[in-house]
Amino acid sequence: MTSYKLFLSAISKKSLWDCLFLVVYATLLFSSWNWLSSIVDWYGENHKTSSVWPAVFASLLVGAVFGVLTMAAALFIAAPAIVVIWTSVVVAMAFAGESSRWVVVEGRKATREIVGCVFKDLLKVGNVVFLLCALLAYFVFFSSYSSSSSCP
Template identity: 80%
Template sequence: MADKEEQETVTSYKLFLRVISKRRTWVCLFLVVYAILLSSSWNSLNSIVDWYGENHKTSSGWPAVYASVLLGAVFGVLSMAAALFIAVPAIVVIWISVVVSMAFAGKSRRRVVVEGRKVTKEIAGFVFRVLLKEGNFVALLCALLAYFVFFNSYSSSS
């Protein structure tokens, strides 16, 4: 009886590993996290759009610029938060692998601690740069898209 349960556990673990190793799984997980973050910030997005609705009647197109920059910033921060949420487990696994490899390579504990700190700083810096670059790209794309949507609604309403 225990052997059958153990075999089912191994089978389900292999299935889990096969599913989690697919890129589609990570893309879907990213989209789910992004949707959760987006729905939680829905009030701030609505307030930006409402503010634009109240102020777009001015003679200039500046409210469209302000609103699109704010929307781009919100979407950029949301995409960085979602990407960080997905990347943290992979970062931890990489960090643990590097530190354990150094320990198995025969380095002293003191040397592992010193080099582990260096590795931690390097990994954190690299992740921060990548997140910033991708977040800025998403923010720019969303700001441009929002500007054209707002400006077209501004032009058609006047």
């Protein structure tokens, strides 16, 4: 098997793209570890109040960090596919036999539509991850708050 066919076979596998997403996500997570540790440290200093608000605030920040990381990783992985789709659309319009001015105008419209669809999907994914991580972090923070406040 030639190296070109081997390369095409490898990139057509869904598991490769899943692994690539996880590698990018882990890299982004490790690079933002200082943010997460500072949020946890801040919560450790402020959870001794009688209010639940430090747990809510800290969990929202943790959810926001994970939501933004997920959107960044998904965009990083999706960028090559977006470029291929955009190039295919513009080349197909160019071969349709229309004038170059028409191709430029329609290419701009297609670019707007592609970017709009991608960002809508990224926001949906980011919001879902934000919500799940914020809820999980809230329960972790609140359980540590309630267990530490019940001790004498």
